[in-house]
Amino acid sequence: MMDQELEWSSWMRAGNAGDNAAYARLLASLTPMLRGLARRNLTRTRLEFDLEDVVQETLLAIHLKRHTWEETRPFGPWVRAIIRHKLVDAARRRGFRIEVPINDFTDVLAAPTPNPERSVGSVERYLDELPTRQKDVVRALTLDGATIRETASRLRTSEGNVRVALHRGLAALAARIRRFET
């Protein structure tokens, strides 16, 4: 686990310094662990959870709060704290109180990934509630797999505007998710 954490730390640091590929690698590497933890902690509730929704909400939270990680501190406790918070939050919003033990992370086997073939998922559904510009940009960059440059030319605007719309759109998505309760 320590080696894994050191690797994550270095990717996070690289991401902070501008290496987008390292940051993407970090998020992809965290994903199987997130799936395993979501499965372990949420299926106990015997409620139908779309686990992949929770995984995506957690990745979004890790992204939006990444500035709260201080590079001099260990990465593991930080990311685990965020994951715990989001798992509890995901359960609470669906009407459940759960507790995630701090030590729950030590032997999570990476869930064998098949990323479930999914139809829509809640993150995509909330997209529709965003203001038009943000919705178009986030849609283009996620569902359509476009780059920032391609999106800028498709929407006839500058790359700078696209970046701003993406940034705001992601924050707005998180706010929508927060407000939604089943």
Place this chain on the structure above:
Amino acid sequence: MRTEDLIRALADDSASRPEPVARCFVTLALAGVLAAACVFTLILTPRPDLSVAIATPRVMFKLVVALILIGAAGSLALRAMRPEAQSSLLSTLVPVLALLGVGVAAELIGLPPAAWRQLLIGSNALACVTLLPLLSLLPLGTILSALRYGAPSQPRLAGATAGLLAGGIGAALYALHCPDDSPLFVAVWYGLSITVVTALGAALGARWLRW
């Protein structure tokens, strides 16, 4: 949406290098102090004998207790910005309450019981419990804003910490105006006012500091 699609967009959202939490917190906390000081100058005046009174032990005691509260609550609030930080409100309160306890004890021992009641009532307790929280409101707002930028793992507790800090700021400012110097008065009426601000902070934190 597939998770790898989301990850790609998250990686694209890296243009803005986000501000470090400590700098954001200090900036907003100072802005709160400034705002409270402005409110002070608008609605209150410093006590006329301030230059003399400030050298007396009892007034210095008031200010020292307020400053210790600000320091302890401030460092706790800053810690609360990080999701992995463990927070103990008690460890913040113990030194303040201990100091206050010493002051109160010294007062009660040093003066006859007949005098206690008057010291406790003071000249205007009502002014204290309305004006001190009033002075604390803008700092509470700015400090809660700072905490929103962070990732507090316990929103209600973080809000309470913000309330304690804001209350301490309000107390320090109010002490410049307030003519009642008895530790007994301070413990009860400043204590009550700060508790009100803390409770308000907790209530607001529970709603605003979720992420």
